[in-house]
Amino acid sequence: SQWGEENLQALSIQEGEDVTMNCSYKTYTTVVHWYRQDSGRGPALIILIRSNEREKRSGRLRATLDTSSQSSSLSITAAQCEDTAVYFCATELNMGYKLTFGTGTSLLVDP
Amino acid sequence: DMKVTQMPRYLIKRMGENVLLECGQDMSHETMYWYRQDPGLGLQLIYISYDVDSNSEGDIPKGYRVSRKKREHFSLILDSAKTNQTSVYFCASSLYRSSYEQYFGPGTRLTVL
Numbered sequence: 001s002q003w004g005e006e007n008l009q010a011l012s013i014q015e016g017e018d019v020t021m022n023c024s025y026k027t028y029t030t031v032v033h034w035y036r037q038d039s040g041r042g043p044a045l046i047i048l049i050r051s052n053e054r055e056k057r058s059g060r061l062r063a064t065l066d067t068s069s070q071s072s073s074l075s076i077t078a079a080q081c082e083d084t085a086v087y088f089c090a091t092e093l094n095m096g097y098k099l100t101f102g103t104g105t106s107l108l109v110d111p
Numbered sequence: 112d113m114k115v116t117q118m119p120r121y122l123i124k125r126m127g128e129n130v131l132l133e134c135g136q137d138m139s140h141e142t143m144y145w146y147r148q149d150p151g152l153g154l155q156l157i158y159i160s161y162d163v164d165s166n167s168e169g170d171i172p173k174g175y176r177v178s179r180k181k182r183e184h185f186s187l188i189l190d191s192a193k194t195n196q197t198s199v200y201f202c203a204s205s206l207y208r209s210s211y212e213q214y215f216g217p218g219t220r221l222t223v224l
Contacts, residue, residue, distance in 0.1 A: 033213075042115075042201050042215030043154070088153055097142065097161070098169070099213065101153035 010106040013079055020075040021105040023089030032065050032072040033090040033099060043088060047074070079109045113138045115216035117202050123222045130189035132219050134202030142205045143185040144169075144213065145177060147198040154201060160185055192223045 013019050023032065030051040035043035049056040049063045049072065056063045062075040076083055086106045090099040116135045124130050134143065141162050146154040146169075156169030158177040166177050174196060178186045185204075189196055199220050203213040 040218075042203070042217050043213075044215065045212040048212065097159060097167075098156060100156075103151070103153045 009104070010108070012108045012110065015081055015109055015111050016078055018075065018077050019079055019107065020073050021087055021107070023072045023074070023102050025070050025072070025089070025091045025100070025102070027091065027093060027100070028067070028070070029091035029093070030067070031092045032063070033092075034061075034063055034072075034074045035088045035090060035101075036085040037088065037104075038085050046087075076107075079107075081109050081111050083107060084109045113214060115202055115204055115214050117200075117216035117219050119219060120217065121220050123224065124192050125224050126194055127191050128223075130192045130196075130221065130223075132187040132189075132200055132202075132221070134185045134187070134216055136183055136185075136204040136214070138204060138206070138214065139182060140204035140206050140214070141182070142207060143179065144203040144205075145175070145185070145187045146201045146203065147171070148201060148218075149198050157187065157200075189221075192221075194223050197221060197223045 032049050034047045036046050037043040047058050047061050047063045049065045051067045060077045065072045086104045088101050088104045090101045114137055118133045143160045145157040148154050155171050157175050158169050160166045160179045163179055176188045199218045201218050202216040205211045205213045
């Protein structure tokens, strides 16, 4: 799992497997963003989940949010090679103007 | 096509030189950000700009300053660059607050020798 103070996590899976990445955060938030970053590029938002949603799906992605335990997860079903990237969670502070990013999970999907 | 651009993409400077990183967006977004990213770390917020001439320090503003004279343009300035400012710098923008998606540029890789 990723956390503001942990080192970058790394996962390696085979194509077709399911994978779940976890994110724990310290400060109360009502929104968690999940971004993916491909090598040599800037991060891009893939899913955003609000506290009143608890679970959100987008294609093969599924995000959950548990504000009581201050944790979120991102699952990818039937991972593909093109899912290889670094995945960051980010939480909102300061009335939504500021995002605090986790340290990221590096996912490698082998063919 | 919504886009955030950054110039230059790569830059090598000597310690003590001044550095100017430029960012542009074509979406009329109010809010813009500068982050730096170091190996194995997440993105660290340097400055936020809420609109023209309305800037606020982020988590690591020391050694940096910013300028936003037009809504679509946001600059990061390093006066007398230091070796520990070697990093990849990302600019981002969002429509209003960060409750909305942040759009990131491709990054500028800065090396200070």
